[in-house]
Amino acid sequence: QKEVEQDPGPLSVPEGAIVSLNCTYSNSAFQYFMWYRQYSRKGPELLMYTYSSGNKEDGRFTAQVDKSSKYISLFIRDSQPSDSATYLCAMRETSYDKVIFGPGTSLSVIP
């Protein structure tokens, strides 16, 4: 079993849809959880950063962490064509530990 798993997609949705992206993990010691967005031929861009369980909202983006289930989600409301990218979940045990990345989900938002 891989340490972090993520549905690779591709996921295709119409503009305005609510998108749900998910990751599962096996290491219960992970405490810091991140979502990155990566456009083609670009480096990953940090979208959301959360510590421990709970929800965090930033504009159209909401990150959820359920440590009891070892499951994290990223929700995108009112999705836009500019949201078309690969979304990578990432996590680590302590604030200075090695960051472990999921394989990424490719998202296309169709106008």
Added chain:
Amino acid sequence: SAVISQKPSRDICQRGTSLTIQCQVDSQVTMMFWYRQQPGQSLTLIATANQGSEATYESGFVIDKFPISRPNLTFSTLTVSNMSPEDSSIYLCSAHAEGGEKLFFGSGTQLSVL
């Protein structure tokens, strides 16, 4: 956030040659990291570059193949040595910023080896 500049942005190289990738951060950072992203794959950490000491390599990566320099707190280089087509990847530089917790990335170097 940190602004991380990386060059070259892309290169096409011949088998057996070496390429050095440069990474510049707009602020002083303790640790810099080099990642590889193979086609269709996620990010794999190659090594951690600390100023004033040798880089720390992850399992499967060795200094002879990926020598790293870290001459100061804002700059690092990664060399991909004696390249083969299997080294064709995106190479990414990254660093912690905003109190040291958040990891930011450069725009990457797309390397193709013929």
